[in-house]
Amino acid sequence: MTALVSRLDTSSGEYGARRAAMLTKIAELEAEHAKAVAGGGPKYVDRHRERGKLLARERIELLVDPDSPFLELSPLAAWGTEFPVGASVVTGIGVIEGVECVVTASDPTVRGGASNPWTLRKTLRAADIALENRLPYVNLVESGGADLPSQKEIFIPGGRVFRDLTRLSAAGVPTIALVFGNSTAGGAYVPGMSDHVVMVRERAKVFLGGPPLVKMATGEESDDESLGGAEMHARTSGLADHLAADEHDALRIGRRIVRRLNRRRPVPSPAVAPPPLYDEDELLGIVPEDLKIPFDPREVIARVVDGSDFDEVKPLYGPSLVTGWAAVHGHPIGILANARGVLFGEEAQKAAQFIQLADQTRTPLVFLQNTTGYMVGRDYEQSGIIKHGAMMINAVSNSTVPHITIVMGASYGAGNYGMCGRAYDPRFLFTWPSAKSAVMGPAQLAGVMSIVGRAAAEARGQEYDEEADAAMRQAVEAQIEAESLAFFLSGRLYDDGVIDPRDTRTVLGLCLSAIGNAPDAGRAGYGVFRM
Template sequence: MTVLRTALDTRSAEYRENRAALLDKLAELDAEHAKALAGGGPRAVERHRGRGKLTARERVELLVDQDGPFLELSPLAAWGTDYPVGASVVTGIGVVEGVECVVVANDPTVRGGASNPWTLRKTFRADDIAARNRLPLISLVESGGADLTGQSEVFIPGGRAFRDLTRLSAAGIPTISAVFGNATAGGAYVPGMSDQVIMVDRRAKVFLGGPPLVRMATGEEADDESLGGARMHGTTSGLADFVAADEVDALRLTRRAVARLNRRKHGPPPKEPEPPRHDEEELLGLVPTDPRVPFDPREVLARIVDGSRFDEFKPDYGGSLVTGWADLHGYPIGVLANARGVLFSEEAQKAAQFIQLANSADTPLLFLQNTTGYMVGARYEQGGIIKHGAMMINAVANSAVPHLTVVMGASYGAGNYGMCGRAYDPRFLFTWPNARSAVMGPAQLAGVLSIVARQAAAAKGREYDEEHDTALRRAVEEQVEQQSLPAFLSGRLYDDGVIDPRDTRTVLGLCLSAVHGGPVKGATGYGVFRM
């Protein structure tokens, strides 16, 4: 393979300016992540610990292997909504007894761990990751069921959570629940539909209806323990497979359950990994402060792929898109990376062929996005940009190998689709803190609306209000800018998290290991390619 060289001048004023700007964005991101880490706030956390209980993240920490990785997913879920950042649940991929597992942990410090609409979306995304990558699913349960203030958005879609558990089990993907406190109403079905269940003695309470509801519905007087206590479920109902002495013991038993799964990866094992020859720290100075200025993705690849080695495919054709082969943490990958933003017909055709090659070689694909979309204009329309762009999107949509996507900069228009945005179901999608994503750039969108408004006024014979136009453009630009920000998009689960660029190699390595939990097999057919 060709070893990538670097042209980055780390002593230049531009590099220092870029680095400082990205560090500022990372500081802003840390402040938003802190809101999720705070859960229900200091008072709620103190009250929870006062009951002798661990927080959701403390439970996760004790569950995963000592010094083992845990890749938290969607920590900014619900950002910018009426619900607390984090959506009252912690999800991620962690290594337990040497096995990569998807972990879903209710955060009881946020309204008792009750599920709101964003809790569901975050949990469903975790279920999808477990299913597509054949990873065991561990639920750390303490939930009051549906958040009744938003029940109209929770009750009907919430049934999917139970469907997912049964389908995972039917597919031979293990599901394990450890119950630490209340698992009420719908929350009771999570352990009820899991393969194995651990409950904490004198703490876990699993019932469809608590004492007040039973009294109202039937007139029966019953206490928590007789209705749904761990000891009752361990000796009478049989719902509990193991009754733990305390929370630490429950996590120990959960780890033992995973150890007895006898799991084996279905995909090929990795080769011996090799660190890049160039420093990952330098990724901070690569990204221009002006999002309209492109940067060379080879500089990124030189800092994330094994040995900084990269075999470029069609290096002299379709230069706005870099394609080629590399290894990352020992796993082979095919790379598609935007170089100059705009995608032309040549880039689209090159991408379609490369995606077919990756599928024929059963090789996962990594998409590095920094695109303003497909080229427009009479010359390009006449040259077939629509059918060529459709060819690329067809190839992406029907590709069967695992896709990983990182949005490094711009992600506008149909370029988002062609470069495997969220709508095209990449196995994982992460965003850098400087990224932007929308139908088009703020200035372009505001300008288009202004032109349309002018034409409408002219067609009606009305004079156009220039002051109103200026105010409209400003308002549209501000709205699009706000809704293009990584925190806004991540809050709506359009990615799996906003990451520090320096963590890109580690995050992708964990994801590649996870996708090899299942078979890695390419497509055998595609839709009709319009030539």
């Protein structure tokens, strides 16, 4: 029997305290998500509605299949910056006519849908997901173009948006643009470079330069409709493939286009799978508020995988890392989960071998992160921790199966790399509200700076200022603590979203299903090395 047996005492005070702390973080998360959903605020939402237009999320809801899930990505983009939470665009994965698609929708209630630096990063991430997973890419367009005050951060890298559209098409990934309003200047190339274009009559405006710019540049007098209206593009320029009567009609046409794509999954969807034996609600009481306290990731696995069935590999070797086989919603996976935070040489070797085994069987890998990094110290250096860690990182870097990462707790130092952090391009990466990530813990980082400063003062023959040192340590700890929090990291798109732990199984299932649309990348050229 490989079904996990839970030892979690849900009646204990410790469990209750952890659950209460997590619920507080989830309430904060919901408040931040509400800011993104609010868009530009009541004034601009009301003005948009008065014009007879749908909001971005309403357009998505009508586009995707009824009662189907929509996995929104990066909803906290731009959190903690001068720009509104959400970055004036909604992105995610939804099912349209039974086909999983990446959907991007401009939010015109936020500065007219203008693109700021975080809009750009969020949009580029959505295009990467579409390409990696071979998902049709649907753009719901209504944007005034670049946010001009921040153009210096947008103009040069922004060209990737158009490059990505052509590369998607070249790779056989369909691109579809539904234009509901303005799509001006560089934004005109979004429909211009899409495979299928729908424009809404008397609403869509697509031109490289509007009437004022044309007047300044050429002296020509023109109006919106003759210069770039939907009717003109449908009848004269040929840019529009379909002329929609209104927004609802455009969304119907968009669904019809997807239905005619004749998409076929490389691998059929799995059969219905048994749920975990334990209640997902209990995930709230597993992770301690103090991340220095370890927890058993098997308790998480037992509440996420099908039937709580986990076939552990090398359970007695390298016990600080748990490895084994399971399934989520019928999709086979391999799991690597940190048990006691720190990674020793044995754990690194165990991980490297396990990753190679997954590559051999073409099994996607899920990394459950809670790591303080690789172990330091004279004995560990002499025993080869650097080359063992390098072996694990090498395996992660060159593995050719899809990776998904969930950051549950700590994610510090090179442990972030070895456990497939953002720099290692997992297909998807999500974070729990409890998570923290930095080069090292705040106290350790401040302490290192203090030691270095003290040594420098002694080398110069100067007396060390203890009072200034204490103030420095306090300031550094506060800064690192703030910059390591889940919201801060998600705001900078170092993940694909902060999720409620109770949604982990659902999110993993949606990601694994999306991954199933891409063909197998093929194995590397070596057999499995025993470590």
